[in-house]
Amino acid sequence: MNKIFLFLAATLFLAACSNTENNSDAFGNFEVDKTIISAEAQGKLLSFSIEEGDMLQAGEVVGQIDTINLFYKKEQLSAQLASVKSNFANIDAQAAVVLQQKENLATNQKRVHHLFKSKAATQKQVDDIDGQIVLVQKQVEAINTQKLALQNQIKVIDNQIKAIDYALEKSSIVNPINGRVLAKLTMANEVVAPGKPLYTIADMNQLKLKVYVSGNQLLKVKLGSEATVLIDGENGELKKLKGKIVWISNSAEFTPKNIQT
Numbered sequence: 418m419n420k421i422f423l424f425l426a427a428t429l430f431l432a433a434c435s436n437t438e439n440n441s442d443a444f445g446n447f448e449v450d451k452t453i454i455s456a457e458a459q460g461k462l463l464s465f466s467i468e469e470g471d472m473l474q475a476g477e478v479v480g481q482i483d484t485i486n487l488f489y490k491k492e493q494l495s496a497q498l499a500s501v502k503s504n505f506a507n508i509d510a511q512a513a514v515v516l517q518q519k520e521n522l523a524t525n526q527k528r529v530h531h532l533f534k535s536k537a538a539t540q541k542q543v544d545d546i547d548g549q550i551v552l553v554q555k556q557v558e559a560i561n562t563q564k565l566a567l568q569n570q571i572k573v574i575d576n577q578i579k580a581i582d583y584a585l586e587k588s589s590i591v592n593p594i595n596g597r598v599l600a601k602l603t604m605a606n607e608v609v610a611p612g613k614p615l616y617t618i619a620d621m622n623q624l625k626l627k628v629y630v631s632g633n634q635l636l637k638v639k640l641g642s643e644a645t646v647l648i649d650g651e652n653g654e655l656k657k658l659k660g661k662i663v664w665i666s667n668s669a670e671f672t673p674k675n676i677q678t
Contacts (some may be wrong), residue, residue, distance in 0.1 A: 419470075419677050420438070420671065421428065422668050430631055432444070438653060442632060443628040443630040443634075444628060444629075445623050445626050445627045445629060446626070446627060447600075447625065447626050447629030448621070448624070448625040448626070448627060449619035449621065449623065449624055449625065450619060450620070450623065450625075451617045451618065451619045452593070452594060452596070452616070452617065452618050452619065453614050453616075453617050454590070454592065454593065454605075454615050454617070454618060455607045455611070455612050455613055455615060456482065456590070456609040456610060456612065456613045457587035457611055458482045458484075458587045458588040458609075458611060459482070459608075459609065459610045459611060460482040460483040460588065460608065460609070461482070461483040461606065461608050461609075462480060462481075462483075462603060462604075462605050462606060462607050462608070462609050463480075463482065463483050463605070463606075464479040464480055464483055464605055465479065465590070465601075465603065465604065465605040465615070466479055466480065466482045467480070467598050467601060467616060468598065468601060468650070469478045469598050469599065469600060469601050469610070470597065470598060471597070471598045472595075472596070472597050472598075473595070473596060473597075473598060473618060474592065474595055475592060475593060475594050475595050476591060476662060477592045478589050478590065478592075479590050479591070479592050480590035480605075480615070481588065481589055481590065482588040482590070483588075483610060484584075484585055484588045487576065487581050487584055487585050487588070488585075489579060491580055491581045491582075491585075493640075494574055494577050494578050494581070496570065497574055497577065498574045498575070498578070501567055501570045501571055501574065502571060504567055505564065505567040505568070505571065508560060508563050508564055508567065509564065510565065511560060512557070512560045512561070515556045515557055515560060516557065518553050519553045519554065519557060521552070522546065522549050522550050522553055523550065523626055524548055524552055526547065526676075529542050529543055529546045530543060530546075536592070536650045545635055559611055565663075590615065592618065594618060594620055595620060595621060596618040596619050596620040596621060597614055597621050597665045598617070598618055599616075599617045599618060599619055600616060600617045601615075601616050602614045602615055602616055602617070603616070617645055618676050620676045626646055626660065638662060639662065640662055640663065640664075641661065641662065641663075642661070642662050643659060643660065643661055643662075644659075644662055645658070645659065645660075646658045646660050647656055
């Protein structure tokens with residue numbers, strides 16, 4: 418059953434709520450909350466397979482924006498990422514060698530200092546081994562700096578690739594809600610940009626009926642009460658829909674000329 422939202426002017430009243438005949442005491446127009454679907458990527462609209470009046474499902478892919486530039490950019494970034502990771506692996510291997518050298522020198526340093534205390538090594542030998550320790554420590558620090566720089570490069574490129582993946586995802590036009598296409602605003606092969614309206618759609622299960630009633634009927638209108646709405650059905654018969662009054666205007670309005678009273 419369709420849910421009908423009934424809007425009433427405050428000085429007007431809908432007697433159809435209690436009418437048992439197929440005669441309406443108030444008339445109005447149905448309205449829907451339309452949603453404008455816009456592009457979220459930039460490029461040529463390669464396909465756009467919708468037409469006005471089409472019923473669409475949420476999650477349905479209805480179009481595709483050209484992604485060739487994004488594809489080549491991702492390929493370039495992926496190659497850069499592979500190169501940086503290769504350099505990182507080489508630096509990491511160098512770090513392992515230098516750390517092993519440092520460990521060996523530290524062992525030798527302890528031995529030389531012990532021999533110096535027992536007068537079995539010279540001051541020059543002590544100075545030499547201490548100098549080598551200082552040098553290898555600087556090499557370790559330089560390698561760690563290089564590794565950190567490469568790690569930052571990897572992080573930046575990873576984020577750039579993620580941004581491209583997001584853009585690639587948004588290049589597919591995915592309909593967000595169940596509903597009927599009200600207007601097609603863009604054609605295939607046009608160049609679109611983020612924010613460009615593509616089409617409007619509305620959930621036809623959520624209709625609003627705005628009616629105008631006379632002031633004499635106002636006392637019978639209550640928020641939250643049910644109302645019966647008559648619409649044209651098959652074979653000229655009237656079809657009844659149930660609705661609920663959810664809003665009443667707080668001021669009187671003139672009835673539009675296209676609305677019967």
